[in-house]
Amino acid sequence: MKEKYQQYERVFNHFDSNGDRKISPSEIQQCVEAIGGELSLAEAEAAVEFLDADGDGLLGFDDFVRLVEGSGEEEKMNDLKEAFKMYEMDGCGCITPKSLKRMLSRLGQSKSDDECKSMIAYFDLNGDGVLNFDEFRIMMS
Structure with missing residues (x-):
């Protein structure tokens, strides 16, 4: 478990380009674009608003962990839906x-x-x- 959080910390620090221990919507947008994806500033702002626990408009490390781990939940749910279809x-x-x-x-x-x-x-x-x-x-x- 500790190794997983160290990996998250490295990725978080990569996103946090100005080193303020917070990730802004524009930093999220830049990182997504750097890996060849597309994300509008409005979409990045919506993601931050959804995950921002303290309401400061930025993602802290705990918010970031929820973002990363939440994406796995969606995949699990899709797998369950596929299995359900097979049984029904x-x-x-x-x-x-x-x-x-x-x-x-x-x-x-x-x-x-x-x-x-x-x-x-x-x-x-x-x-x-x-x-x-x-x-x-x-x-x-």
Whole structure:
């Protein structure tokens, strides 16, 4: 964990071109452009406003860590959405006992209808007999 924060510190210091221990929207914009990306000043300002914990219009180190670690969360969420689509299969926006059984069978796990109903019931928070995405996300965490 300590190594990860040392890496974050190095990147933070690279962004912090004037050395004031804060990252401004223009510094974010410059760094994104330096790696070949595009980011308008308005987009950089919006990112800072969203992550700025103390309201000074700049990102401190803790704000920066949230920015970096938050991008991984989006990737995890996209992976979960893809997995959910594989299980739901019926296009109904939920995982039914039937679609769960079918997917588990494809994965080499033979389960009865009752076993699939029980698996779903354990995480079925609203009691409708199927798993919506939020229930699936909780199950996978």
